[in-house]
Amino acid sequence: MKKGSTLFLKIAVILIGVPIFLVCIFLIPKIGNYAASLYPDMDYIKYLISANLYATAIPFYFALYQAFELLNYIDKNKAFSELSVKALKKIKYCAVAISVLYAMNIPFFYLMAEIDDAPGIIVLGLVISFASMVIAVFSAVLQKLLNEAVEIKSINDLTI
Secondary structure, three states: OOHHHHHHHHHHHHHHHHHHHHHHHHHHHHHHHHHHHHOOOOOHHHHHHHHHHHHHHHHHHHHHHHHHHHHHHHHOOOOOOHHHHHHHHHHHHHHHHHHHHHHHHHHHHHHHHHHHOOOHHHHHHHHHHHHHHHHHHHHHHHHHHHHHHHHHHHHHHHHO
C-alpha cells in the first residue's frame, strides 16, 4: 500500500489534537476560575475541575497516538496483525477512561449549571461521555473483527 494513502487521515489525527491542546492551555483554566467564582467558599473546586479536565486529555492524546500508529501499520502492510488489534484495544480503553472521567465531572457541571442556570453544561458533559462510549463500542467491534481476520490469516499462512 502506498504511504500517501493514509496521509489525509494522519493529517486529520493531528488536526484533531491541535484544538484540544489549545483548549487545555486557554479554556480549562478559565473554566476552573469560573467555577471558583461561582463558589467562592469552595476554592478547591477550581483544582478539582481543572485536574479532572486535564486528566481527560491524557487518554485522549494516547488514543490519538494509537490511531496514528494504526495508520502507520496500514502503511507498512501490517493492518492485519496483532499490533493493530492491540492498538484498537488501547483506543477502546482510552475511550472508556474519557467517558468515566467526564461522568465524574457531571456533579461539578451540575453545581455550575445550578448557579448559572445553564443546563447546557450538563448536556455537554453527557454528550462527551456518551460519544466516548460510542467510540469504545465501535473500537471493540473493530478489534473483534480484526482479531478474527488475524486468526484467519494465520491459519491461511500455515496451510500454504
